[in-house]
Amino acid sequence: MSNHEIKDRFRGFLPIVIDVETAGFNQKTDALLEIAASILRMDENGELFIHETLEFLVKPFEGANLEKAALDFTGIDPFDPERPHIEESEALTQIFTKVRKELKSVGCKRAILVGHNAAFDHGFLNAAIERAEIKRNPFHPFSSFDTASLAGLVFGQTVLAKACEAAAIPFNNAEAHSAKYDTEKTAELFCEMVNRLKRLGGWPLVEPEMEESMEAIFNAGK
Secondary structure (H helix, E strand, C coil), X not given: CCCCCHHHHXXXXXXXXXXXXXXXXXXXXXXXXXXXXXXXXXXXXXXXXXXXXXEEEECCCCCCECCHHHHHHHCCCCCCCCCCCECHHHHXXXXXXXXXXXXXXXXXXXXXXXXXXXXXXXXXXXXXXXXXXXXXXXXEEEEEEEHHHHHHHHHCCCCHHHHHHHCCCCCCCCCCCCHHHHHHHHHHHHHHHHHHHHHCCCXXXXXXXXXXXXXXXXXXXX
């Protein structure tokens, strides 16, 4: 088994970092306004890095709820005539097309969402998939990597800006709360945590022959 292939690092799953900006907290009723996805790759030394980030400004779906407090918080005006938005179904189609191509390229069987407070992003993604009636979803339907939990474990910080600060990742609060910026900062944080674990000896995984030897030792003691 190669120790420097991303398909071997996450049990055949390809981590894709997702961030959404929305018009509220209810995934069923509130509009999805922005979505971004960072595709990660692994270099010859087994370290993760950001390969590419996709960003889409999304037109609110018909009948969507728009909470004023949420719009004030993000600064997004979904009715700005200069806003180059597209239908959420088209945004998802473009992301999924790119993700499927990457899955095939690196030999992974499925994508797994990485997000900061991942349940929120995953919920809005799944709701948009349901509205668009997309049948071929490349993402695992419920499993995810939550960088808020991981950063709490590694750095003692769960807020994205604070976790980035602890990881020595530059973070500009003035640029935060755009899907692209938050996605890339989340991706940088995830890569740093995975790569730091590797540098500390937490990966490569146990080689098959070593695993067999260990199993023989355990069985001998029974």
